[in-house]
Amino acid sequence: MSAMAARRPDPEPETRTPESFLEEIRDIINSGTLRGAREVAERGLALYPDHPELKRLHHELRPFEVRINPEGNIFDPLPNYEWLKKNMAAYIGKWVGLDRGELVLASDSFDEVHEALRGRDHRGTLIHHIIGF
Amino acid sequence: MAEARIVIPVTLESVEEPVLAVVDTAAPWCIFEPIVAKTLARNLLPLQRHVSLSTRLGVIHGALYRVAIRIAADEGDSLNLEGTVFLSPDWRGPNFIGYQGLLQRIRFAVDPETNLFYFGRD
Numbered sequence: 001m002s003a004m005a006a007r008r009p010d011p012e013p014e015t016r017t018p019e020s021f022l023e024e025i026r027d028i029i030n031s032g033t034l035r036g037a038r039e040v041a042e043r044g045l046a047l048y049p050d051h052p053e054l055k056r057l058h059h060e061l062r063p064f065e066v067r068i069n070p071e072g073n074i075f076d077p078l079p080n081y082e083w084l085k086k087n088m089a090a091y092i093g094k095w096v097g098l099d100r101g102e103l104v105l106a107s108d109s110f111d112e113v114h115e116a117l118r119g120r121d122h123r124g125t126l127i128h129h130i131i132g133f
Numbered sequence: 134m135a136e137a138r139i140v141i142p143v144t145l146e147s148v149e150e151p152v153l154a155v156v157d158t159a160a161p162w163c164i165f166e167p168i169v170a171k172t173l174a175r176n177l178l179p180l181q182r183h184v185s186l187s188t189r190l191g192v193i194h195g196a197l198y199r200v201a202i203r204i205a206a207d208e209g210d211s212l213n214l215e216g217t218v219f220l221s222p223d224w225r226g227p228n229f230i231g232y233q234g235l236l237q238r239i240r241f242a243v244d245p246e247t248n249l250f251y252f253g254r255d
Contacts, residue, residue: 029181029197032161033233034217060180060199064215064238066254072203072211074151077142097150110168117150123205125150126142129166131227 018044018051025057037061075100080126091130100124139243141250146201147176152228160231162219170220173200186219195221204252212254214238
């Protein structure tokens, strides 16, 4: 038997508060992962089953779903990429809305570009902010 | 010389048009530009407020959200999934698709020769 298998988790000290569980979850998330966070919420709920924030986090940290969407495809994106490659130097700082390789609108405003593309077939459109980074 | 990057179009809930995002296996979360973020955050409650993220632009403070994202294919099947997205009004970089926040939930590969990004669920 390995040392790992023989080790039993310590029972939660009775003095643990809901806030201590929330803080542990926050620390996990701030370390750049969600791994283990739901389990902490679960342990907290074992002691405080009606705590609203622990319940909410337990729900928010539920397993993530990935579904195939055969209807969600886009048209060939190359014309939009080609437009960007050829023209981006002239549009630094702008939001551009493209439709199958054609510029629909270049603007300082994301909302204007978003609006200008409304009603077009989304399979051919693209919004991009041309920034130097 | 321009830096080589893997950039893919993704569609977010509440923004119908695809936006481009840089695939970054070193980024923990997905990150979106503040104006895109604003559109998203309007309709969502944060998974966690007061989250810090260390970036090449320094430490940024924001909130984490659970967001429906579509990675659209031009051949084969597209995927609908939920990403963990960091939103901050202080972010000044482009959109990123991060590892913990999305990439580790799918299978993916890159063919640098043909500049193609392959992805799937199984």
